[in-house]
Amino acid sequence: MPTESTFLFAGLLFLAAALGYVFARYGDSDDEDDPGESARANFVRGFRHLLDEEPDQAVEVFTNSGDINEEGLDTQIAVGGLFRRRGEVDRAIRMHQNLLDRPGVSRSQRDKARFALAEDYFSAGLFDRAEDLYLQLREAGEYRVAAIRRLLRICEVTAEWDRAVDFCGELLRIESGSVVPAQLAHYYCELAEHAREKGEWHEAYRLVEQAEVVEPGKLRCTLIRGDLAADQGQAAAAAAAYAEIARAFPAMLGDVLPRLLRTIPESGLEPLLNEVTDTPEGLRGIALAVIRDPRIVHPAAIDCLGRFIEQQPILRDLAGAGVPVSASPDARREAIGRVRKALHQLARSGTSYQCADCGYYSSSLQWQCPGCRAWDTVRAADRLLFKGSPV
Numbered sequence: 001m002p003t004e005s006t007f008l009f010a011g012l013l014f015l016a017a018a019l020g021y022v023f024a025r026y027g028d029s030d031d032e033d034d035p036g037e038s039a040r041a042n043f044v045r046g047f048r049h050l051l052d053e054e055p056d057q058a059v060e061v062f063t064n065s066g067d068i069n070e071e072g073l074d075t076q077i078a079v080g081g082l083f084r085r086r087g088e089v090d091r092a093i094r095m096h097q098n099l100l101d102r103p104g105v106s107r108s109q110r111d112k113a114r115f116a117l118a119e120d121y122f123s124a125g126l127f128d129r130a131e132d133l134y135l136q137l138r139e140a141g142e143y144r145v146a147a148i149r150r151l152l153r154i155c156e157v158t159a160e161w162d163r164a165v166d167f168c169g170e171l172l173r174i175e176s177g178s179v180v181p182a183q184l185a186h187y188y189c190e191l192a193e194h195a196r197e198k199g200e201w202h203e204a205y206r207l208v209e210q211a212e213v214v215e216p217g218k219l220r221c222t223l224i225r226g227d228l229a230a231d232q233g234q235a236a237a238a239a240a241a242y243a244e245i246a247r248a249f250p251a252m253l254g255d256v257l258p259r260l261l262r263t264i265p266e267s268g269l270e271p272l273l274n275e276v277t278d279t280p281e282g283l284r285g286i287a288l289a290v291i292r293d294p295r296i297v298h299p300a301a302i303d304c305l306g307r308f309i310e311q312q313p314i315l316r317d318l319a320g321a322g323v324p325v326s327a328s329p330d331a332r333r334e335a336i337g338r339v340r341k342a343l344h345q346l347a348r349s350g351t352s353y354q355c356a357d358c359g360y361y362s363s364s365l366q367w368q369c370p371g372c373r374a375w376d377t378v379r380a381a382d383r384l385l386f387k388g389s390p391v
Contacts, residue, residue, distance in 0.1 A: 073099060073109050077116045089124040096120055108142070115143045118150070127154045138170075145174060156373065161190040185215035186367055186375050192224050196231065204228055219249055220367060223256075230263055239264040243272055250276045253285030254380045255365055257301065258293050270300040283308050288380050291343045292352065306336045315339055354381040 080095035099105070099113035118133035131154055137147035148167050155164035164187045171178045188211035195204035205228065212221050226241030242260045245252055253276065260269065276282035287308040290296050309315040353362045355378050360371030366378045 092120045161187045181215040185211040189220045235263045250282030254288035257289035273300050
């Protein structure tokens, strides 16, 4: 498997090729007073320090070199990018800040150095400094779209959802279709959640409607509508929203079932559970909900866990003699209880959910993965049930 040194060496080979091009542009003059010859000598010294694993000396040589042309600036930015990817952000910042501060640098060169420096700050988590540079680049030029996208990412990290909506609007004015609908819809949903927390029901509903315009049929919108109805004591409306999710997205039952139990009449729960357990995802989702929440005691929900256990060899072993339908009700409940207790302990380990893209584990459902920042990729971790992929 390639090591970090292998990647660095490959990067240096690439830069060496670029450097050869720079040398060709400078010419073959032997005059020590010739700027091209001086620049060439500085680059050679800098690369020798890099190859000798003397990065500080290399940075010193590069930053103290005289005037450089476009190719030389590109090479220094690439070297700084190598430092950044290796985690040596302080060295990357020194190189890119030096390029930005050079007198006589053209507007195009300055923007290129400014974007590289902003990427350094972003990588280091210095979002305020990165934001200042991205805002400068956002006005016009080659890096306008890339800068706005980075500003969107900063808004996500800092939970500035109203600004995120504004930046999405700016991107869409530049180029239609440049924003994924799910992304903008989630921004509106985040704002709706905040309005709901403050009891601003009308504003929350307005924001949910905005999200549904952007992405019709969005699961999260239906969930927020159900929660808003439940907050206002509208049990029937809340139960209808949760039941809609249970039917359309049975894998979400692990999160929706506790809400259903609080709002749906007891007579209506068993028919709904029987309907959704026709799919493996529905039965698995109910089993997850019962495992996670010890407050769920409804007989129909407990019976769904028992049915799921019967289908899983490992879980049947945990239950001892199994949970046969022919067993007495007391023996069946006792066997289900043993498995439920064991799996509940696993569920408390803090890794109940997993991102389908990057594998990041979390203890609660996240609409945006904290690891890779993708939307709608976090699902219930099926490892609790010893079978299959995330549900």
